[in-house]
Amino acid sequence: VNPTDHLATMPIAEASTKPAEEQQSQQPNPKLDRYSWLIRPCSIYKEELRVCRSRAYRKHHEFVYGAQPDCSQWAVDYDNCLQQNDDRPAFEALVLSEMRRRHARLRAMTGNDVWQYRDQPPAEWNSPLPSGAAEASTVDRLTLTGADEALNSSFEQYGVLGPMSIGARMSQCTLL
Amino acid sequence: ERQPSSASTAADESSASKSAPSSEDYGYSVFPKRDPGADYKAPARFIGFRAWRHNRCLKNVLDCSMTDPFIRYLIVAIRSRGCSFTLSRNVSCERCRFSFSGGYDPMRKQVAVCENEFWAKPGICSVLRHELIHAFDDCRAVMFKGADEEAKEPNESLDRLACTEIRAASLNHCMLGAAKMEGYTGMFNYAGQHQHCVKSKALMSVLAARQISRPEGEAAIERVFDRCYADLEPFGRIPASLKSFRSDCDRFIIDGARYGYSIQEARQRTGNAAPGSASGSPSAS
Numbered sequence: 001v002n003p004t005d006h007l008a009t010m011p012i013a014e015a016s017t018k019p020a021e022e023q024q025s026q027q028p029n030p031k032l033d034r035y036s037w038l039i040r041p042c043s044i045y046k047e048e049l050r051v052c053r054s055r056a057y058r059k060h061h062e063f064v065y066g067a068q069p070d071c072s073q074w075a076v077d078y079d080n081c082l083q084q085n086d087d088r089p090a091f092e093a094l095v096l097s098e099m100r101r102r103h104a105r106l107r108a109m110t111g112n113d114v115w116q117y118r119d120q121p122p123a124e125w126n127s128p129l130p131s132g133a134a135e136a137s138t139v140d141r142l143t144l145t146g147a148d149e150a151l152n153s154s155f156e157q158y159g160v161l162g163p164m165s166i167g168a169r170m171s172q173c174t175l176l
Numbered sequence: 177e178r179q180p181s182s183a184s185t186a187a188d189e190s191s192a193s194k195s196a197p198s199s200e201d202y203g204y205s206v207f208p209k210r211d212p213g214a215d216y217k218a219p220a221r222f223i224g225f226r227a228w229r230h231n232r233c234l235k236n237v238l239d240c241s242m243t244d245p246f247i248r249y250l251i252v253a254i255r256s257r258g259c260s261f262t263l264s265r266n267v268s269c270e271r272c273r274f275s276f277s278g279g280y281d282p283m284r285k286q287v288a289v290c291e292n293e294f295w296a297k298p299g300i301c302s303v304l305r306h307e308l309i310h311a312f313d314d315c316r317a318v319m320f321k322g323a324d325e326e327a328k329e330p331n332e333s334l335d336r337l338a339c340t341e342i343r344a345a346s347l348n349h350c351m352l353g354a355a356k357m358e359g360y361t362g363m364f365n366y367a368g369q370h371q372h373c374v375k376s377k378a379l380m381s382v383l384a385a386r387q388i389s390r391p392e393g394e395a396a397i398e399r400v401f402d403r404c405y406a407d408l409e410p411f412g413r414i415p416a417s418l419k420s421f422r423s424d425c426d427r428f429i430i431d432g433a434r435y436g437y438s439i440q441e442a443r444q445r446t447g448n449a450a451p452g453s454a455s456g457s458p459s460a461s
Contacts, residue, residue, distance in 0.1 A: 066368030
């Protein structure tokens, strides 16, 4: 089962109802301008391409999907990203590609009809613990309250990744 | 790094009320502090090995929450969904009965980390990642409806549990190196074996959480596998390594911001999550 890759080549109905070959010879499509936020920084496409071509990712992809990874879409996206300001068809192709990826990911999520998604988070999420067997002891509560502040302030100060610990290695990323 | 091999996680769904069948305890017997029917009082230990172990568990929970990018991103994702996640209210280090490593309690909305088997950092981080997926699924979808409704529709509740376990197994465990070491794949014959690993681990977890037979568990996993294996939220990709910089360079964090999993969104939805404050106020976004 290859969950989402086969959807990456699906045409998106909103962009155009004509087949893909005719799209490139069309007039510039003004509807795609409002989706320019979908385009990521070009260094990210370069990084995705580098990871996709790496040996470790190739083994992982074979392990998961049983086939070789296809990195051509990332290469195309990277080229289009570099030319997006000069070349309108490149911009449109990139926006369409991003729309396909986003569509694939959201479709995988909404296609999961095993459970019903909530509109609101559960009301009992933050209710106080019942006095009884599962109540944390006083010592625990004091310890973990300090931990709460440390965690929240670390999110505010450092973002999602957190402070670099002493044992953290320099990553292989080319992103800065 | 090594995965905890033997112990599996357990204990979803509520404990048995008076009306539910007595044979199904939904895994709560593993966590004696959580079973309201038992007269178990956890004795407080302030000195000795148990105290040291408990404090080490708490310290490692905090360390994992500060350093592991997967755990931090999952916490941000849960908060972005409107459920305030704090260590004091939603995580608990406690001693468990059998050789489990942890569980998620949807009745009290707590991640229970067992300090019996593992209290070193890699084990605690692995347990936290696994249970945070359950917490994330509980936050965004209806996972548990109450013991009476669970008794009326056993197959659907089993399907939801199987779905969560499949997702937790595919996103956190079953990396190539670990699967080789634990025997889920061969050394060189590993093409397409990720599904086998995920199904095996999910089956182990489902059988530990419910009193059902193995064919029933396998049938439940087969029913939901295609839909749940494809659902990769909040990461959007199957991580290839426990060290995120080796596989992803934390790009799942950058991508996640475009799908609503970001610190700004978390701040907006939960208001910095003070424990005891009301959660779930609908945001204007």
